[in-house]
Amino acid sequence: MQALTEEALKADANEVTSLGLLGIAGFEDGRFTDAIGYWERLIAVLPQDDPSRAALQGGIDRAREKLAEKGEAQSEPETFTKSMPQLKVRVDLAASLKDKVQPDDAVFIFARAAEGPPMPLAVKRLTVKELPAEVLLSDADAMMPQLKISNFAQVQLVARISREGNAKAGEWIGRSAPLSSAVQEQQRLTIDSPDQP
Template identity: 30%
Template sequence: MITSFYIYAAALIVFGLLFVVFPFIRKEKAVKTSPNANALRISDYESRLDELKQEVDTGKLSDDAYNTAVIEQKQALLQELAPEQQLSQRGNRSVIALTASMFTLTFCAVFYLMTGSFNLLTQWQQAKDNLPELGKRAVLQQGEPLSNNEMQQLALGLRTKLAEQGDDEMAWLLLGRIMLMLNDFEAANMSFDKALAMNPNSVNALVSKAQVLMLEGSESSMNQAAKAVSQVLKLEPSNTDALSMLALIAYERGDWQQSLAAFELILGRMSTTNPSYAMLSARVEELKAKVAEQSNTSKQNSLGQGRSVAVNITLSDELKDKLPRNGVLFVFAKAESGPPMPLAVVKKSQWQLPLQVTLSESDAMVAGMSFAEFKRVKVVARVSNDDKVDTQAGELEGQTKGFDIEQVNQVELTIDTLL
């Protein structure tokens, strides 16, 4: 692109010089004259004067008319007389042409330096050339961290690539993250939207978009961020980044119960040696106190009151020979749309199918996370090889569709899936 610019600029300069220099180097046609040409014209002039005098003498011409005719003859003679010598100005014209050329070139150079974008053009070319190296450093975290100028250069290179080569999901995603680091939230949000338009289920783009919206901080942005986080958790229920943002969004909204559940889930997966463990532990204790205070103000008058559902569990015929010996039965309820942590859990080491299990608010694992906080739920039954709730290959599972816990107090569940 730079080469094309230089070619066009040189062509325009040459074209301009032709207009300036050509008049001074153009050769003039030499005027050829006969040595006797002027003498003949003078002789004709004198003969005409004699004729005019004769006309005056004979009365054919008045004195005034004679004088006028003489003047006209003199003017005609002056116009017809040819130059005796053609002056040569070739040496003077070359100097003028050279001077004009130097002036034109100097003017163009000064004008471009004052008004042109040579530095920007050079930076743009450098951004294109350095795009692979800067991209590796940004994505693979190789070498020194990118400086602010290098991030701007990388953003320029990515925009150029997208303009020349068309949409690319990874390029849009990387551009959005760079603009986020440069605190250009509008450009970052637009970039993530472009990536999501190409792949609506891109977890990386959804998480990044939620981060931008949370940084914007408005109520509308927080609502959009919550939707993005919810979509991520549907795709990847154990995504730590999404759970962290869910906890923060709930905390900002004053939803202590949801925030506590998310923070406890994160804390349960974190090593005690992690530098953030102590901080999260303190946050969990803070939220427990808030939830307890909130729960006391809304505590029901009777412990027997509250939502519950009876679950009739059966085993499909195809899986009867797959039932593990000494397996543990977990029956738990989850919000149909919401956090992945269970609202109520029942664990049975001794059991036999078919079986009826009742889940109620008293079976909640976490304070503030029970049937009382969610209207639509679904129930899952899992036969585990051990006493751990984590999913493992070879386990059996079945689940119901979502239902309204206020209107349904009994559901049928068939364990029909081999994990």
């Protein structure tokens, strides 16, 4: 069951049934941190009025109580991010494109493995009117637990503008050369090229 649900998540990182089942399996196995992670991801993709949100929050609260009983506090995101790779990226729009985009066009900034799966390892979403912008990409922004910046030695940074709000395809794009996932210096990324499929 675990293998099947993980396979489903590879196809769709937010597949609700799989997230729910993996959370239950984690809770029953005593892997409370894993359970909390899956259930929090599930709550994030459920509609605000979904009746199962309350039950999920109850499960998360119980898992946190179990962690406390074992003397294990769940890592707070702030302390967790200090020990993981953080890619600092400044994203700007080429001057030649300023009259070809709309202020509310979506901007997706992500890191992906330089060699490996094409899926993003970490993603942030902005709009054109927020550019230029400085963002941090880290393992905290990972879509899937096994696909994290820290799992890959080299990554590529990408910024894409999509009027339709589609992270996978848009009108304009900027890409970096492959770089170390542990790089400390701020990276500059300019959106300056047509987004070719």
